[in-house]
Structure formats: C-alpha cells, structure tokens
Amino acid sequence: MALNTLRDLYVEQLRDLYSAENQILKSLPKMAEAAKHPELRQAFEAHVTLTEEHVRRLDQIFTDLDEKGSGHHCKGMEGLLKEANDTVKEKGDSDVLDAAMIANAQRVEHYEMAGYGCVRTYARMLGREQDATLIQQTLDEEGATDEQLTTLAERVINIDAMRDM
C-alpha cells in the first residue's frame, strides 16, 4: 500500500499494532508457563486478558474506519518475540531466567508504547477523537504494565537473581 496521506499511515500503523497484539497473544502462554515466580506468571496471564481487550479496541477502530485490520505482518514484534522465545528455551538459574523474561517483556511494552503514541497523535490530527480515546486507554495500560514489571523486577525477581551469585 502506498502511503499517500496521513490517513494511509494511520491505517498502516494500526495494522502493524493489530499484528503485534495478535503475535503477543500467541507468545504469552509460553512465557507464563516458563515463569518460575508466581507473580510473574500471574502478570503474563493477566496480560492475556488485557491484550484481548486491546485487540477488541483495534477491531472497533477498524470498523469505524471501514477498514480491515488484517494484511500486515509486524516484523518488529516478530523480532522481539524471537528474543522472548530464545529466553524461554535458555538454560540457567530460574530466577535469572525470570529476570531475563522481564527484560524481554519490557522491550515488547516499549514497542507498543512507541506505536500507540504515534497512532494517538495521528488520530487527533485526523479529528478522530473517539479512536484517540480508545488508543489512550491502551497506551495507559501498556505504560502501567511496564511500571508493574519494573516494580516486580526491582522488588522481587532481580533480588532473587542476585542471591544466586
């Protein structure tokens, strides 16, 4: 698709995020299963529900735009989830591997924060306030997830990983 207008870019970026969210949905159960700390497993499991809600919001936006959400594969998220998948298979101490999974998950969150930040700006410029409100909700939730992971790492998991030295 040629990017002739800001609306074209808006739709393409939404499709990129739609692909990213759907790829995350497939990876989260594997990450939850590999997590040793119950708090981390629960965080990944809770993020499945949140991600499903993010997909629903994107579906709503695509319906309002009269556009399809499918047809784009997010190569960025593919790379980030390859890293996460490598960690799941990696050998070592389980506390350290949990810390590594958090590092992967925070890269995933940051990708989404960057992406949703861009589409929120485009939505506002295009006068699509309803879309912008939905996008802002997702953006806030991705930011909160990132902070939650930082707290979990700094207060529990990294400390346990340090004990194994």
Add this chain to the structure above:
Amino acid sequence: MALNTLRDLYVEQLRDLYSAENQILKSLPKMAEAAKHPELRQAFEAHVTLTEEHVRRLDQIFTDLDEKGSGHHCKGMEGLLKEANDTVKEKGDSDVLDAAMIANAQRVEHYEMAGYGCVRTYARMLGREQDATLIQQTLDEEGATDEQLTTLAERVINIDAMRDM
C-alpha cells in the same frame, strides 16, 4: 551461554545492546538519505555521532568487565530495522514517508530505552557504579532523542503530511 547469575544476564544484555547499536549504525545513513525534511536528515546524521559514542561507552564497560562485546546478534533490533528499511523503500508522499520514518525511529529508541533501563538496574545491583553512570548517560540521550523526534513530528512533519490530504 547459560544464564546462571545476574552478572551473566548483565553481560548478555550488554551484548544485545552492543549488537543493536552496531546494527543501527549501519541503517542510519540509509534513513538519513531517504529523509525529505532537512531537519529529519540532520537528526539522523546527528544520531550517528551519538550512536558511535554509545558503542564507545559499551566498549569501555566490556573492557572493565574483561568481557567481549561481540558474539550476540540482537534479533529484536533486526526486526525493528527491517521495518525501517521497508519504509525507506515504500512508495507514497514524501512528507507521509518522513512521518513513517519517525514512527520507525521511535520504536528503535524505545527498544534502547527498555534495554538500557534494565542494564542500568543490573549494574547498580552488581555494585558497578561506573558502568551505571555511563549507561545512565546513554539512557538520557536516547530519551532526549525520542522527545526530539516527537517535537519534530508534531510541529513540522505530521502537519506537512496532513496538508497532502
């Protein structure tokens, strides 16, 4: 490499960032060449100098750790730069394509912010204050670059892209 200790994870994550920075160094000239707005071209060109400094800081940290920086390929950054490379080749209006390149670049910055945030935390836990100071400098510069790109998008490039509708 098995991740048996937090130090193992620290070294692996530093290598991931080392690979990421070196991949970015290869892509930035193509992105600068493709940019239509002189402000964006200059931002990418200035980021080459900054990225070289980030590589030097990592070299310093590896020397102090008595570890090699090479030997890890960052698959996350590979995916993000594939996206950026696709945008460089994409057809469309040049203002819209500049806006798309900013969206790619902000994903790259966010990857680095997430990654350097993790290694700064590990460095402090491991009592490596000198490393943490160097990492914090890079982290601050990545954050400033991201803000600079947001300002450029919102004040100039997205507005030009809107005019083409």
